[in-house]
Amino acid sequence: MRTVNQRGWFFVLPVLILVAFNALMPIMTVVNYSVQETFGNNVFFWQGLDWFEQILRSDRFQAALGRQFLFTAIILAIEVPLGIVIALSMPRKGIWVPVCLVLMALPMLIPWNVVGQMWNIFTLPKVGMLGYFMNDVLGVNYDMTQDPLAAWITVVVMDVWHWTSLVVLLAYAGLVSIPDAYYHAAKIDGASSWSVFRYIQLPKMKTVLTIAILLRFIDSFNIYTEPFTLTGGGPGNSTTLLSIDLVKIALGQFDLGPAAAMSLIYFAITLMVSWLFYTLMTKDDAG
Amino acid sequence: MMRHLIWIATLLPGTAFGQAATGWGNVGKQDDKGFSWTDPLWPDFWMAWTPATFALFCGIFGAIAFVAVLEVWKYPDGLERKGILGLTTTLGDRLFITLLGSAYIFLAWLGFVGQPIWIPLFIAIAWGIFVFWKI
Numbered sequence: 001m002r003t004v005n006q007r008g009w010f011f012v013l014p015v016l017i018l019v020a021f022n023a024l025m026p027i028m029t030v031v032n033y034s035v036q037e038t039f040g041n042n043v044f045f046w047q048g049l050d051w052f053e054q055i056l057r058s059d060r061f062q063a064a065l066g067r068q069f070l071f072t073a074i075i076l077a078i079e080v081p082l083g084i085v086i087a088l089s090m091p092r093k094g095i096w097v098p099v100c101l102v103l104m105a106l107p108m109l110i111p112w113n114v115v116g117q118m119w120n121i122f123t124l125p126k127v128g129m130l131g132y133f134m135n136d137v138l139g140v141n142y143d144m145t146q147d148p149l150a151a152w153i154t155v156v157v158m159d160v161w162h163w164t165s166l167v168v169l170l171a172y173a174g175l176v177s178i179p180d181a182y183y184h185a186a187k188i189d190g191a192s193s194w195s196v197f198r199y200i201q202l203p204k205m206k207t208v209l210t211i212a213i214l215l216r217f218i219d220s221f222n223i224y225t226e227p228f229t230l231t232g233g234g235p236g237n238s239t240t241l242l243s244i245d246l247v248k249i250a251l252g253q254f255d256l257g258p259a260a261a262m263s264l265i266y267f268a269i270t271l272m273v274s275w276l277f278y279t280l281m282t283k284d285d286a287g
Numbered sequence: 288m289m290r291h292l293i294w295i296a297t298l299l300p301g302t303a304f305g306q307a308a309t310g311w312g313n314v315g316k317q318d319d320k321g322f323s324w325t326d327p328l329w330p331d332f333w334m335a336w337t338p339a340t341f342a343l344f345c346g347i348f349g350a351i352a353f354v355a356v357l358e359v360w361k362y363p364d365g366l367e368r369k370g371i372l373g374l375t376t377t378l379g380d381r382l383f384i385t386l387l388g389s390a391y392i393f394l395a396w397l398g399f400v401g402q403p404i405w406i407p408l409f410i411a412i413a414w415g416i417f418v419f420w421k422i
Contacts (some may be wrong), residue, residue: 025334028344032335044335046325049402056398268390275387279374 033260083167116229148238174205
């Protein structure tokens with residue numbers, strides 16, 4: 001039987017109050033909006049569960065959801081292995097450690113809308129350096145404002161550039177915490193570098209990687225600013241991810257009811273995936 | 288003919304008053320329906336509460352508070368056990384799984400079948416019983 005000291009709750013009380021104001025009260029308001037219709041002026045009419053039914057069955061929502069899952073799957077499939085590889089190849093000791101760490105942290109220090117603007121200017125054909133280089137030097141037809149595939153590649157590359165460092169730093173923190181004795185033992189046993197990775201480094205990185213994947217999943221699933229400033233959801237709707245569509249419905253069309261229903265469905269998906277992932281990754285430790 | 292017109296003319300004021308008494312005078316006024324679960328609860332406040340959504344949150348927070356009280360005073364280990372899914376769960380975990388699962392049951396029903404939602408309500412209750420019993 002575990003003995004739990006419940007006094008710890010008093011120390012998290014300030015955070016609970018903060019969360020109540022910036023998360024709990026907004027979400028309660030959203031629940032209230034999701035079952036009502038409003039035309040502004042703080043006047044509401046009961047609508048029941050119609051918005052949920054409408055959103056769940058709309059092609060527009062299903063398409064945006066599909067794009068969202070695709071985006072998250074692609075960036076996780078790139079950023080996690082890439083981050084581990086970079087972390088493995090970083091030095092453990094010496095003068096280059098702080099240099100590498102600062103270089104890695106740089107992209108994460110840039111505000112999200114600035115990242116979007118940077119990549120927009122960088123990749124615009126004729127104007128941007130990359131756009132000019134691709135079209136006029138290499139002769140590749142690359143125009144992220146016209147071609148959906150080019151827009152997708154640009155958004156994915158931008159996210160990889162911005163956020164792989166997070167995986168790198170977390171994985172690196174996991175790596176440096178492994179005592180040298182493990183490596184000595186592996187060397188004596190004549191273990192290959194793959195088995196060192198598989199049986200020493202990967203298990204030791206498991207906890208931080210769980211956190212890294214969780215953070216990257218939640219952040220990329222809720223991503224808004226970067227693709228919005230880069231492509232504005234276009235060309236057409238091709239990079240309109242779930243949050244961009246949500247803001248269009250809520251603030252563009254001022255359909256607060258459907259937008260509230262949509263954001264609750266969105267929230268349920270995020271919550272479920274995060275819970276499933278966390279539970280599966282920590283299952284063996286608890287048992 | 289003339290007698291008919293006089294007859295109608297004498298009746299007109301009466302019908303007008305009658306109508307005024309029964310309803311026309313009240314057009315545009317809010318009729319007082321009394322309590323309704325779906326009317327705005329505090330119309331001047333900003334969160335757009337209705338009694339129905341208020342009751343929903345009272346239920347959720349009540350359940351959380353109940354489980355918290357049980358875990359703190361009655362069962363300090365939270366009745367921890369390994370359920371049929373291989374997950375080690377406490378009372379709070381089971382409540383979370385119940386609530387999240389119920390949300391999905393309702394959403395799935397609304398998406399695939401539609402309203403009304405009496406049947407998914409019973410499925411969700413059955414799910415909750417199953418979770419607290421086996422998982």
